[in-house]
Amino acid sequence: NAGVTQTPKFQVLKTGQSMTLQCAQDMNHEYMSWYRQDPGMGLRLIHYSVGAGITDQGEVPNGYNVSRSTTEDFPLRLLSAAPSQTSVYFCASRRSGGGQETQYFGPGTRLLVL
Amino acid sequence: KNQVEQSPQSLIILEGKNCTLQCNYTVSPFSNLRWYKQDTGRGPVSLTIMTFSENTKSNGRYTATLDADTKQSSLHITASQLSDSASYICVVSAPGGTSYGKLTFGQGTILTVHP
DSSP: OOOEEEEOSEEEEOTTOOEEEEEEESSOOSEEEEEEEOTTSOOEEEEEEEETTEEEEOSSOTTEEEOOSSSSBOOEEESSOOGGGOEEEEEEEEOOSSSOSOOEEOOOEEEEEO | OOOEEEEOSEEEEETTOOEEEEEEEOOSSOOEEEEEEEOTTSOOEEEEEEETTOSEEEETTEEEEEETTTTEEEEEEOSOOGGGOEEEEEEEEEOOTTSSOEEEEOOOEEEEEEO
């Protein structure tokens, strides 16, 4: 199993550009999520999905869109990048259940918006 | 507002020594508490998960304790190794409407182990 994979590893954007961060998992997990990690702050939830075709907003959803057409993939779209979106982005997945399931994180995508 | 506070912010110890990291939280109601290890440039990796009814959980040289009454948890690392150098993150889960659970992440404690 590759686990949770993310591409690209690094990306530099100019303000106003759009891009898609890719996330895939091969563990057949129902739940997938996107977080951002900023210096001095804990990870914050952007969007999450509890299954194909079902997505919902997290704590900081503004400026981001997601879709979940398959169990394996959960891309994150930046519609018009802003410097405030400079961050490290992590995708995570886990099985559904009572809430004690282990959450697996991808290696992260480092994004710089100029 | 639910919060998770970790202390110290950073810690330097010598290889072979023990150390304890602290986590205080105000999340209520409470579902479970997790400790993660995050190596530099990598994603977090789960170390332990404890429900409110568990007092302690071990994973090799890592032992987490939980006092749900005082809303405190600690992560004890025994006989530290250079590979223990990482950020350790405390995460508290509250019951969520979609059963996903609302996770509140601490800022992390950066541990550096010197030879």
